[in-house]
Amino acid sequence: MTQADKGPEGFFRAMSSAFAATIRTRRRQGDFVGVLCAQAFDCFRGNLDIQSEGAPPTVCKGECDACCCIRVVATAPEIFLLVRFVNVNAQAFIDRGVDLKRRIIEADAQTAGLSEKERLAHRRICPFVHEALCVPYKLRPLACRGHASYDREACEKIAAGEDVEARVSTPHMVVRSLVQGALMSALSDAGLPFGLYELNHALAIALSRPDAEAAWIAGGDPLSGAAIPDFSGREAVAAFEAIKRGGAPFAP
Numbered sequence: 001m002t003q004a005d006k007g008p009e010g011f012f013r014a015m016s017s018a019f020a021a022t023i024r025t026r027r028r029q030g031d032f033v034g035v036l037c038a039q040a041f042d043c044f045r046g047n048l049d050i051q052s053e054g055a056p057p058t059v060c061k062g063e064c065d066a067c068c069c070i071r072v073v074a075t076a077p078e079i080f081l082l083v084r085f086v087n088v089n090a091q092a093f094i095d096r097g098v099d100l101k102r103r104i105i106e107a108d109a110q111t112a113g114l115s116e117k118e119r120l121a122h123r124r125i126c127p128f129v130h131e132a133l134c135v136p137y138k139l140r141p142l143a144c145r146g147h148a149s150y151d152r153e154a155c156e157k158i159a160a161g162e163d164v165e166a167r168v169s170t171p172h173m174v175v176r177s178l179v180q181g182a183l184m185s186a187l188s189d190a191g192l193p194f195g196l197y198e199l200n201h202a203l204a205i206a207l208s209r210p211d212a213e214a215a216w217i218a219g220g221d222p223l224s225g226a227a228i229p230d231f232s233g234r235e236a237v238a239a240f241e242a243i244k245r246g247g248a249p250f251a252p
Contacts, residue, residue, distance in 0.1 A: 008174075012182050012243050015043060019186035027190070027217060036183070037081045037139070044145055044179045051171035058148040058169050059155075062137040066155035067147060068126040071111075071119055072199040073228055074141035075183060079197060080213045082128075083206045085136050093135075100135075101207055103127035108204040123159070127200065141199065146176025185240035188233075193221040195231055202226035 022039055026032040074082075086100045093100050107127040111119060128135045134144075147168065149155050154166035187194035193216060202223045206212040212222040221227075 008178060009243055009246065011047070012178055012185075015179060015182035016185045016189075016240070016244060018043075019183050020189060023186055023190045023192070032217065033077050033080045033084070033213065036077045040077075040142060040179050040183050041145070044142060044175055047179070048171060048175045051175055052169070055169065055171060056150055058150055058172070059152040060148045062134045062140075063132060064152060064155065065125055065129045065132045065134075066152070066159040067149070068129050068134070069119055069123050069159075070147075071116055071228075072126070072141060072143050073196040073231075074143060074199050074202065075180065075187070075196065076193055076202075076216050076223055077183070077187075078141040079199070079202045079206055079223060080216070081139055082136060082141075082203060083213070085139055086203070086207065098130055098135075100127065104200060104203045104207065108200040111200050120158075127203075142176050142180045143199075146172045146180075148172040181236075181240065184236065185244070188237055188240065191219050192216065193219075193223070194236075195221075195233055196228050197223050197226040198228055 019036070019039065022036055023032075026035050029035075086104070090100055104127045107124055110122070110124045114122060126134075128140075134140060149166045149168050151166050154164050157164045158166060184194040184196075205223055205226055209215075209222055215222045
């Protein structure tokens with residue numbers, strides 16, 4: 001199933017249906033969050049290869065933290081996947097001198113309520129970055145996957161406070177928007193909270209509530225306190241439905 005075969009709108013509809021099937025068959029199973037995220041990440045990677053054909057390679061390989069101070073938004077499944085990673089590996093990282101839970105709580109306290117400009121000025125690096133490496137790189141949210149640069153030097157200058165622009169990959173942004181939108185549409189149709197949450201605060205909430213994932217699967221929204229203010233669920237649903245009816249073009 002590829003965007004190239006179906007066009008962006010057809011790809012969106014096909015992916016929405018595929019996510020909906022996974023939700024129907026896996027929602028009450030223990031591997032639900034992992035399977036849903038793996039489906040999204042695999043789809044992103046496969047279609048990115050197609051859309052990036054002929055483009056220069058990006059420089060983002062998980063070993064540079066130049067952009068890791070910007071706001072990251074994620075869907076609930078992506079949040080709970082990372083919470084599982086933290087809970088499973090917490091002691092192993094503590095043994096190596098890295099307290100992931102404490103890092104997340106501290107990062108949330110320092111970034112809560114900051115604007116994008118303030119975050120960049122504050123330079124609070126993502127709590128998952130250790131020695132310039134993204135610890136859960138293979139589990140990173142779609143937002144991180146969709147932000148990729150062609151120019152590492154420019155990124156480093158921006159991180160140092162210089163007023164320059166880094167050329168980023170349009171295919172990454174478009175495929176991220178398509179996959180994320182299709183996932184959110186399927187979650188909405190299933191009666192599951194489908195919004196976008198600020199990563200640090202959502203992680204802090206979920207880590208403080210052992211029942212958070214179960215509450216979300218049951219249709220509640222335990223992460224509502226981390227919902228980003230510039231996302232309108234009503235407008236998003238209207239856009240999703242228009243695309244699925246074939247009455248509107250996809251707009252990343």
